[in-house]
Amino acid sequence: MLIRRLDATRLDDCLALAASREWSPEPHKWTLLFEVGDVWGIDDPDGGLAGCVVSTRYGTRLSGIGMMLVAEKFGRRGLGTQLMKHALSEAGTESTWLTATSYGRPLYERLGFRAIGESRIHLGEFRPPAPGTSRAASTRDLAAIGDLDREVFGAPRPEVLRRLPVFAERLRVIEGTGSIRGYGAAWRNVDYTVIGPLLAENDGMARDLIADLAAGIEGPIRLDIDDTHPELREWVESQGVGRGMRTTVMVHGASLPGDRDRLFLPLSVATG
Ligand SMILES: CC(C)(COP(=O)(O)OP(=O)(O)OC[C@H]1O[C@@H](n2cnc3c(N)ncnc32)[C@H](O)[C@@H]1OP(=O)(O)O)[C@@H](O)C(=O)NCCC(=O)NCCS
CATH class of the missing domain: 3.40.630.30 (Gcn5-related N-acetyltransferase (GNAT))
Structure with a gap:
């Protein structure tokens, strides 16, 4: 066929x-x-x-x-x-x-994908106090977002980033001196809002961005958190949002590029 x-x-x-x-x-x-x-x-x-x-x-x-x-x-x-x-x-x-369901994983393993961890859906009503340390991004931030994203994600994704201000309902940055230190987006999907992508220097900054983004959102929020960030997962669970479906994070070929410690949330589990 x-x-x-x-x-x-x-x-x-x-x-x-x-x-x-x-x-x-x-x-x-x-x-x-x-x-x-x-x-x-x-x-x-x-x-x-x-x-x-x-x-x-x-x-x-x-x-x-x-x-x-x-x-x-x-x-x-x-x-x-x-x-x-x-x-x-x-x-x-x-x-x-990619992230694999249990149906897909054996097939991907046969093709040379290897498991590098697991990702969990966290979905629920989630409104931690917003610290207000981030601000809404403007078009003037897009170049700095692109620079940071390329360094942390490890590969260029201009097509995604160009569409992000329209695709996402909210896009916020944390400023540094002459640059930005982190950014996060929230986008509407069916009957919940996904937070991601989200890049930050550390857990505290990731939590601040998530809380600021969540403050402006109606309804349930979805976060896809992988094993790289156990502290973030613990914090989300301490807010009463339990673990949902699990998928296996897999890679084919060379190890993933970039600085994955600073990559807290993917745009989606379909894209990375
Ligand atoms: C996962 C999914 C995409 C697999 O699609 P598929 O077309 O059935 O996959 P394949 O036929 O290539 O392989 C599936 C199995 O069929 C077997 N198979 C392939 N051709 C075959 C044939 N001619 N006769 C008998 N078995 C066959 C494969 O060896 C494999 O065996 P295994 O499950 O025991 O490992 C499909 O089950 C699906 O859509 N699931 C729901 C959504 C989902 O979970 N998607 C994956 C997201 S990561």
Whole structure:
């Protein structure tokens, strides 16, 4: 079955495939993925999609892969493996990052991905006192955000950062002398708001940014916290937000670039 690049006219087919695997339909997120990533799909001869996967390239150094879905009726016929092989080779980056469900993990291991930790969804009503140490970002901050992001993330993601002020509901920075020391964004997804990406010098600064971002948000908040930041996880749990679904963080190729100690939250688990 032929793998082809999908454009945004196939958004509804992607949402339908996700819904068929009991993933919530996330049009806002998918719209961004179509803009910044490569959406690969296999058509179902009876209409709609048999499978899809999204790869987002950050130059030649790093890519993130996510939204790997195969319709149940096409399961265990090798479509998932073919899609992942295709996404990997088309990205062609030194490293590839993803987070795997228990369904996907064996498949990814066979293709050479190795587990480097776990990520947990934390989702709940969450309003820690806001210290006000951050301020809303303006267009004048975008160059500094780009510089910091490239250093910490370890690969350029101008396509993502250019869209972030519109994609996100809130974008805040913590200032340093002549530069910024951290930034964080919050974006609306279906019936909750995701905080991420979030980069900070240390745990305290990450907590301040999260609390300032959360103060302006209505409804539940989602944070995807990996093992690199156990103190952040403990703090969130101490605020009454428990651990949700677990995924395995995996990498293919070279070790991840950048300064991962300062990368507290991903934009999404589909992109890194
Ligand atoms: C995970 C997922 C994408 C796998 O898709 P898939 O097309 O079934 O994957 P494959 O067919 O390539 O491989 C799955 C299994 O089928 C086996 N398989 C592949 N071709 C086969 C064939 N012709 N006959 C029998 N078995 C076969 C593979 O060896 C593999 O075995 P394992 O599960 O025992 O390790 C799919 O189950 C899915 O969409 N799940 C829900 C969403 C999800 O969790 N996505 C992953 C996010 S990280």
